[in-house]
Amino acid sequence: MPVVGVSGLGGVGKSTLAVHVAHAVGGQYPDGQLYVNLRGAGAFPADPGEVLAGFLGALGVADAALPPGTAERAALFRSRVAGLRVLIVLDDARDTRQVRPLLPGSRSCAVLVTSRAWLSGLPTTRQVGLEPLTPEESVRLLAAIAGRARVAAEPAAARRLAEACGFLPLAVRTAASRLAARPAWQLSHMADRLASERRRLAELEAGELAVAASFRLSYDQLDAEGARAFRLLSLADGPGVSSAAAAVLLGLPEPAAERLAEALTDLGLLSCPFPGRYQYHDLLRLFARELVREVDGEAAGRAAVERLLRHYLATVAGLYRVVRPGYPFADLVAAGAAGPGFTGPGFTGPAEGLRWARQEVPAVLAVAGQAARDPDGPLALVADLTLLLVQLIDLGTAVPELCDLAGRVAGAAGAAGLPESEARARYTLMWAQREFQRTSQARSEAARVVALARRTGQSALLPGALVVLALTSLPHCTDEQVAAWCDEAVALAAELGNRSARAFVEGMAALADLAVDRPESALGRAERSLAAFRGLGDFVGQVHMLYARAGALHGLGRFEAAGRDYEECLGALRALGSWDRMPGVLVSLAGSYRAAGRPAQALEAAEQALAIAERVGLEHRRAGALAAVGQALSDLGEQDGGPACLA
Template structure:
């Protein structure tokens, strides 16, 4: 309950500490008003119903009241142990607030203090106390709260304010301050023409200012209003004062010494301009503000431009980014850095743009007008008139407006200054692209050095440097989000005996991480919830479901698959979530979550969506990747019948590719996402792998095998395939078993697990349906590739490759036949039969039609070069290698290019061109290192060392038989 505060002297608002709470829709605020202003007394449900709906409530009103009470408890209570602020008592409810937590109570206490000071003759302190009480009113009390009770309280509180004002003005006149208050009294008397107390004070102030005629005219005005409105004459006190003014009664003279009293500094007082002091409303600067050097300079430089003599328009700076990224901190810090350039003051407002109920800009105008010296009664009720007065009051002044947490352009447009010299500094989760702005500063999460610097400033540099790696782990667990780092720092400050490792261990549990990122009024989850709560149903569903796939980012097409909608609708939802700071834009057409926002979204989907819904979302995205990969293969290898076997039906919204390079790039880009989604489905702790998912994933991994030029991550693929094989066995799916065994065997061969590879290839052959003409050549080919690894298996491998070649030719798959001939050529080379290898390589090229299967062409060309080199025909080998390199460059075949460069280096060395050979080998080593192929890189460097040691007579490197 500590830290709970409520304000009713203006819009109804509540805070816990420095964090403003969401008090909900209008009826809920009406319930809160009834409980708050009863000051701890019990209100029955029936009383609350009457307070909100009056004498004719709907039948559902009692249920609605109880629902509102439940929601208010969620917001107001700080502990889960049970309600302590909003309690149930004897069939009703009561709200208990700490002393001083309600602004109405503070106003009443201040009034009592002022009365006590006045009774003791301390008039000046009494004036100051009453003035302090008046500042508690920040607008019309209970603005926007419906119901008869709220209206009665609104009238009471407005009357109470007038009582305070009259008391203060009376004391001011007793102190001789008539010149200070005459303008205020002129306005108040006009606003309340039937209030004789104010009229009497006005007449006395005018008389003491030497304006006897104006004082008498004021009496005439009062008499006319009373007669017209009420049909009565002025009361005896006002009549007596009028007579005394006529007689110039010496007792009406100012008190001794009043002549020396001077008006307070500021613009001259007048009918609508009381004494005015430049506002200084910016929140305090952040003492440990860290980082943001470039962004801070950009904002400060832009704001400084407001003071240029050639400026023709106000400066407008927008700082935008996701919740918790530090927009307000940067804005406040920048505002303090330039405050001297705005001598007419700084205005600040939290526009609450991230929540359900953003601030009404016209109510904000009223608050700002009062800060600029306009009395409440002089603020026009009409929007156009209020805006006109607002702009007039802003004109000619040098003001800085800090408009924090803006919802959209419409909300801030009526608040902007309109003349040069002033500036507006706006923070928002969106870039407000339709707003004419001088600068826009996009805030991203901290860099690691910035995050560590903030953590050190809060928790202590010695403490952080003693656990340097753990400090780094902590800020990474925070996703470098400034708010999260600040929470971690605050928790470490509050627990000096904790090590950084203690907190890092607590944050390591992703399911509990958001709960740990809370310290007092700082809570990452609460900040995220503000944005989430403002979403409509479709946006909220998209935000939840799109977080389910553990992928680096999502394309529009993948999102459409997850959400079961067309791409246009998916893009609209993605853009809306990005606009509201809940997604981050990536490359064109791609979107990603911040790590903590993903955790928040996943918590929401666990709370909201059934497990079947979550599972189906993953299945749909897996199907999307399968269909996309099959489409890519149809373009990259148009001869292949494998896509028809793996994905016979396709999927609406599948990726479309214009050429083979485009198809390869798509597979390469989506590869991490494909493997992550496969891992999610296969390793889910509670949900078994379905038969449909088993088939989808086995076919997906199988379709990746022809894309080996991408240096596939064989270790993870091997692990996935082993898990998938158990699921295929469980469901008795022969096709899934064959696909998975082929994949696992290929991975084992690449990893050097040759016995396991042979076993898996044999299992694929056992599971193969004899009538399956598409998978048959691939199974036999896999058996051949696996046999090559055995010292005694080369002849067996040749037999398998020839059988697979024949099956491929029968199928009408020339590219597959070419692939078999390449493997056959390599086996022949390994057996020392270069002539037969040359024949197989030429057969491979013959089965590769120009323009189709660039990987197959490059491989066949390179193996042809290897065969020629083995025959000592190095010049011809160089020609073939160069041709293969042309194909690799044209089609982006990076791995093939690297290995071909190494083969070319060997041939160049053999024909006496050591410098060219060294250049090719160095280029190959660098490319292989970048591709993550340590074995190939080592071979290249070994060759370079041999070349350097042997000089021009360096021997050729042996063919490697690699990809």
């Protein structure tokens, strides 16, 4: 399998060379070509799993047949291209780790990789390092785009223009393209324009901001509406902006915002990786943000980001309402927080909401983090959003990033003397720490939330914080103290007069009952909670209570009934696509199978748990899955395998 790596600085022509080579040798690969921009030079490089999904789609694999994990997708990709003659172009790679899953492994295929870095760890047939053009090559490139006759008429101006571009292909190409679009311009005029930008010329010679000088020439040609769009769309951190986010940033209806974004895409100032989403090159984004400071002012830029933050708050509140219908947080936070006119899209159910979350949550978290880092940012608004994002833990989505955000917001709110906001951020941090099984940290955060909630009168936070305090305090507290916290949580939820809150807290109290060996009480709580969630239409709540009831049934020795609940819980998680939750349920199912005397099925469930934990990258679930595999192997009499897994 030939693998050729091309490296060099940004704008040196790596991508152009790769496309040229692909066209030149395309006839040698009759089964097709696959191209992807890996965005390695940006802050948000492409995920290999998502890239493989695109490759497999191009090879005829339906979305429904896509495996969930990167390793599985890579294996399916290799099997699909085995024996085919396919050319694969991996443009702008970040590192070897990003590239390795995308290699076909078939000798009949070829791979061309471009990167700013020298990818020494790849099994390359050849590595090529590109340097800037020579003066003669730069002039020839200028002539090919702007016109040979024009260059022949002004050879000195052509050489001066090439020199001003630092002989960097992207800069030369950008300047030449402007000339091609303006046949009445003389080359000396373009060269004079470059020469007048003294600071930019110095940066051009430095290399990186040479591209910015070319960007400035492009920007100067935009009308006022297009120029404003180019500036403001750059303000949001993250892997790109959706057309809905663009509308909010620009303060325009979505069709108008999309029209402007499409026009900028046509001009090469934005890219459109798929319909309705737009991205900047990393240097273009920096250039546009500098223009915001120059033209619009920092206050206008901050106001645009705050508009987007309010839009996300309203949207996440809508997501919360379908994931946890009836729970008070959405109304508690969104009433007045998002502001008038910020309604967000509607969701028909948790599955649709989860699809939105998978696509948009990276952008939401990025903008929330951006606002949290701004000393003058709307910290209280970010804290409200952080509280509503606690639902991502229920969905098993973006928990590490959410944990980081919640910790940063909690610290900033505490330092700023905003106890109400601190309590809301710490509530999410508390649940995230518990999800990672960081028991001591979760207990510490729960105690702080209880204290802050009592101090600030935020009674809606108390029930959840008390049950986490109960769940994480064993063996540091007596069973009686744990039970007292649970009883207080349930009573407080009842005082709120909110059925959803009471059902949630009673369900979590069922887990605490199990922890102190009170399965009868746990079963009663879980069944009451499950019935309430079914009445509310809370699908996610039902999943949690099926799990709690299964644990209670197991504790009562009703192992077959427990297994049926665990199996129903798994089916619901598959319907949601919530893979992060499955390993824990499968380990519990394996335990019920073992207790019921079904070791072969226990081994099957434990091995599924291990496979999913490894595929999705859940290290905190992998240990439990390994232990379950070892126990099942021991039950089956495989003494060699069991102790190794249990070690």
